[in-house]
Amino acid sequence: MEFIEQTTKAKEKSIQAVLVAAIIFVSFNLRPAITSVGPLVNDIQNDLGLAHWSAGLLTSLPLIAFAVMSPIVPNISGKLTNSWTLIIGLIFLLLGLFIRTVANLFFLFFGTFLVGVGIAVLNVILPGIVKDKFPQKFALMTGVYTTSMSVFAALASGMSVPLASGLNLGWKYALLVWSVPAVIALIFWLFIVKIDKKDRPKDIKISGKQETSNLWRSSLAWQIALFMGLQSSLFYVTITWLPDILFSKGVSREMAGWLLSLTQFIGLPANFFVPILAERYSSQQKVALGICSFSLIGYFLLLISPAFWVMIIGIALIGFGLSGTFSLALSFLGLRARNARQASQLSGMAQSLGYIFAAVGPMLIGYIYDFSEKWTVPIITLIIIVLLTAFFGYRAGQDRYV
Numbered sequence: 001m002e003f004i005e006q007t008t009k010a011k012e013k014s015i016q017a018v019l020v021a022a023i024i025f026v027s028f029n030l031r032p033a034i035t036s037v038g039p040l041v042n043d044i045q046n047d048l049g050l051a052h053w054s055a056g057l058l059t060s061l062p063l064i065a066f067a068v069m070s071p072i073v074p075n076i077s078g079k080l081t082n083s084w085t086l087i088i089g090l091i092f093l094l095l096g097l098f099i100r101t102v103a104n105l106f107f108l109f110f111g112t113f114l115v116g117v118g119i120a121v122l123n124v125i126l127p128g129i130v131k132d133k134f135p136q137k138f139a140l141m142t143g144v145y146t147t148s149m150s151v152f153a154a155l156a157s158g159m160s161v162p163l164a165s166g167l168n169l170g171w172k173y174a175l176l177v178w179s180v181p182a183v184i185a186l187i188f189w190l191f192i193v194k195i196d197k198k199d200r201p202k203d204i205k206i207s208g209k210q211e212t213s214n215l216w217r218s219s220l221a222w223q224i225a226l227f228m229g230l231q232s233s234l235f236y237v238t239i240t241w242l243p244d245i246l247f248s249k250g251v252s253r254e255m256a257g258w259l260l261s262l263t264q265f266i267g268l269p270a271n272f273f274v275p276i277l278a279e280r281y282s283s284q285q286k287v288a289l290g291i292c293s294f295s296l297i298g299y300f301l302l303l304i305s306p307a308f309w310v311m312i313i314g315i316a317l318i319g320f321g322l323s324g325t326f327s328l329a330l331s332f333l334g335l336r337a338r339n340a341r342q343a344s345q346l347s348g349m350a351q352s353l354g355y356i357f358a359a360v361g362p363m364l365i366g367y368i369y370d371f372s373e374k375w376t377v378p379i380i381t382l383i384i385i386v387l388l389t390a391f392f393g394y395r396a397g398q399d400r401y402v
Contacts, residue, residue: 018191019133020141021188022188023141023145024144024145025181025184025185026122026185026189027126027152028149028151028152029090029119029122029182029185030119031149031152031153032153032155032156033096033115033119033175033182034059035156035157035239036156036177036178037058037059037175037239037240038059038157038160038239038240038242039161039256039257039260040161041055041240041243042243042244042253044058048103048108051366055240055366056240056241056362056363056364056365057362057363058109058112058240059236059239059362060359060362061109061112061113061116061359062115062116062120063116063356064113064355064356064359065114065115065119065120066120066351066355066359067352068352069116069120069121069124070120070351070352070355071352072348073085073121073125073344073348074124074345074347076088077344081193082125082132083192085125088121089119089122089125090182090186091118091186092114092117092121093117093118093122094183095114096113096114096117097111097115097176097178097182098111099111100115101173101176120351120355123351124344124351126145127142127330127333128344128347130145130334131337131339131344138335139275139276139278139331139335140275142275142330142331143276143327146323146327147268147271147272150264150267150268152181157261158257158260161253163177165254215342215345215346215349220336220400221336221346221349221402222353223392224329224332224333224350224402225349225353226357226388226392227325227393228332229353229354229356229357230354230357230358230388230389231329232329232354232355232357232358233360233385234295234361234389235322235326235358236358237365238318238322238382240362242260242315243257244369244375245375245379246311249306251308251311259315262312262315262316263318264319264323265319266315266316266323267320267322270320270321270327271323271326274287274323274324274327275328278328279335282399283397283398284328284332284396284397285394285397287328288325288394288396288397291321291324291393292325292386292393293321293390294320294321295317295318295321295322295325295386296387297317298313298314298316298318298319298320298321299314299382299386300314300383301313301314302314303376303380325389325393329350329354333346333347333350336400337401337402342402346402364381365381365382
């Protein structure tokens with residue numbers, strides 16, 4: 001009997017270890033398909049003749065897909081297992097990565113939209129899985145997977161130009177490289193399906209319209225959604241246009257790509273520690289204001305000085321602030337929910353509404369630049385968005401449940 005119990009415990013620990021690894025592998029795919037585009041925007045524009053606003057659409061399309069898909073994902077996970085929901089998301093991601101390599105405007109934009117659909121599924125379901133599988137370690141696991149996500153997001157930004165130019169892959173195959181971690185993650189979750197037959201979304205399945213509709217009447221849920229949307233808008237505007245902003249200040253395009261990568265690497269400590277710090281306090285209002293102040297100072301330094309060392313400091317502060325606000329936004333999905341089902345529903349609502357705002361960002365900033373032909377007004381616009389982010393982060397940090 002003791003041997004059987006030990007065997008059972010060992011098996012459970014093995015499954016837990018595999019789940020942790022599988023979550024991390026999925027997190028590798030949450031950003032590279034998007035962050036790899038920014039440094040190559042100029043190549044894509046030259047090849048296909050895109051204006052700045054339509055090039056911004058390459059970043060905005062996935063966000064539109066996030067907004068459309070996010071409320072649907074909890075329903076899908078309620079009918080299928082969590083693992084199969086993730087597998088579906090990975091398949092859509094892979095399809096999109098391959099389709100957008102066709103040098104044609106329709107396939108470029110259609111493939112980019114499918115990339116967004118795939119990532120949307122993964123974005124929404126992961127907080128619910130973490131809340132369900134690791135209820136006592138939600139903050140720690142959130143820090144682990146957001147940090148893992150940011151590492152690959154940063155690598156994708158820095159490696160895009162060297163892959164496209166240094167290895168002569170061109171922009172199409174440089175973007176296709178990021179199908180490799182998606183394939184690995186897909187294999188991983190097919191293995192999860194095989195070893196974990198009991199993986200059913202009992203806590204995520206939506207039990208009725210009453211509880212879902214309550215979230216739409218919750219002011220706190222709306223504040224979380226707006227915080228998530230505004231901080232996401234800042235992130236996607238930055239990964240799309242920061243290389244062009246730096247190039248306008250005399251930085252080479254390859255260096256601009258690596259500096260964009262720096263903004264994400266520098267934020268890794270914030271990715272990991274902000275959720276842990278947030279969980280230690282009943283209210284996260286001071287945490288929200290503190291982490292937003294980094295981005296505020298960073299964009300201000302980018303605005304006022306063309307000096308290289310000032311740009312480096314500004315970029316570092318921006319990266320730290322953006323990473324911290326993203327981790328805090330994901331933490332709110334668990335900290336402000338009573339259980340995994342509610343966390344999944346809040347995730348769907350917040351990411352749906354939030355990414356509608358985020359989708360506007362890259363196109364809006366691209367349009368403002370096309371109109372003003374300088375980066376001064378777009379950067380001032382980003383500073384205003386940071387202030388709004390801080391306001392809604394402060395409101396979302398209240399000690400209460402949705």
